[in-house]
Amino acid sequence: MDLRQITSDDIQAELDKRQGNVARGLLSVLRSVFRALKQERLIFRNPTAGIQAAAGTHLPLPLSSDRLAGALDRLNGPAARLIVGLVAIHAVRAVEVARLGLAHADLARRTLAVHRGEHIHTAYLDDLSTRLVADWLRERRRRWPHATNPHLLITAQTYRHPASVQISYCALRAAFDQIGLLPRQVWADRILYEAQESADPVHFARLFGIHPKIAVKYVHTAHPDKALPCIR
Template identity: 40%
Template sequence: MPAPTTPRTTDQTISTTDKNPDDACHDVEAKLAFHECDIHDLAQLDTHLAAKPVCQFLRARGLLIDDPELHRDRDLAWIETALHALPQPVADELRTWVDVLRDQGPRENEPRSWEGIRRYLTTLQPTLTSWTAAGMTTLREVTSDHLHDTLEGLAGTARRQLATALRSLFRVLKRKRVIFRDLARNLAVGDLTSIPRPVPSDLLAGLLDRAETPFARLTIALAAVHAVPAAEIRTARTVDLNLARGTLELHRGLLRHTLYLEKLTHRLAADWLAYRHQRWPASVNPHLLVSQKTALAPDHPAVHRVTLGQVVPPNGPTLDRLRQDRILDEAIATGDPLKLMRLFGITEQTAMRYVGTAYPERTANLPR
């Protein structure tokens, strides 16, 4: 006779449905979770649906499946798309150039931004597309005639930007031994350090009064009063603004430059912080200046340079012109390059250029 079956104890008879309630809850959430890419696709069908805030809401509740592709730098994504559209040998040569630019930033231990590299590549893209469409398979085939024909008919800023980008590209490829000769090294690019020009007084008059928002007024003050470059205005951080001490620290690579806010800028900064807190109380974006698109964005981006440039009237001076005018005004008033360096955090060469513009008779006989 077969041995009698041993009955299971109560501890051994565990139903498959007797799971931990927390595990069951997680299973339900997993079934209800949305793919981030689906949210973005849905937002394209309805202009009233903002994908990023919805994703942020779902992510905070564990109901979102993140898509890593959507969190890549958009300028980097554009660069890779542009390179992918080119023939393979040319694309590989350009990737070498992009890698070198990325590693050699404008300051020590500070990589060049993808945005800056994208501007370079945007300038080069029509030329590269034309060359490859004509049958060019590698940049080793570029001749002096190619460069001459590319620049012929261009003038002013367009010629200077293209010539500068071509010189950068071929200089790097020669250094990396991708090409044998740097044919672009002698391309004339014009005066990259042009003489600063003052902004006409009628353009400056009432510029702050015409600014309609606290965002615009603070931006104009930082450029026109403290000569802060637009790129540093974008990346300034709230934690570096100290209203009690009246200072704003700007990060420049491993260095820092401290602005001592006078009464006007101090008031405008306080007004902006009050407006920002009232308008976006839940914003945790670390940047001092935020916009409707960046205030609640989960990746905490800086405001776009186009958004920043729109604070001045369409026919008015740009932020860079306002900055140049401020430094030139101080150079005319003092004629002291050391004071310009301390006040604005500029280099010795830049300070001497402004002093030379203000007092050409002082620097006319200096060795070049």
């Protein structure tokens, strides 16, 4: 086919046949080709302009058996298992877990909206995470059916608190104390494990919503032989 006759609809139709990285890779190649054609004045309009390939949904990798082995089974109660699980599986920081609202957990779509300032990171829940959230919601409704606190995690002291305060850091730490680890250790372990498995900082920067500079640092730690560009 004459490349000069290809339209944006033709390109979109081809992208729709592919998914994730394959679609994005094809679009990147086509953009380069049509940009070169336009620079040579062989075409007057770049048909790839304005086209976006759909972002793939990446579920997190499970932690290996030698990391945090049996940790969730050693925790007492669904609240503690959810707290540690969100940090250990999705690298949600402990302070972010405390701020989660009840409306931020969507079991129908299997998503969790993690608010970071003006930015919202969407964590896609795997089977284990979905079960942890569901178990806690059942426990929450059973213990405090008339709770007015809109936070996802509540306690006997906060469920009807007039100021709707979030769960305290001490209460969060109590969950990690049961397995003898600090929240920061579990978070760092999760990021490092992903870096060891994928070595692609772009992948897990998007997966966990972390800054690319942090992702690159963990890839350097996991793969000191790989030379990656510095990100300012």
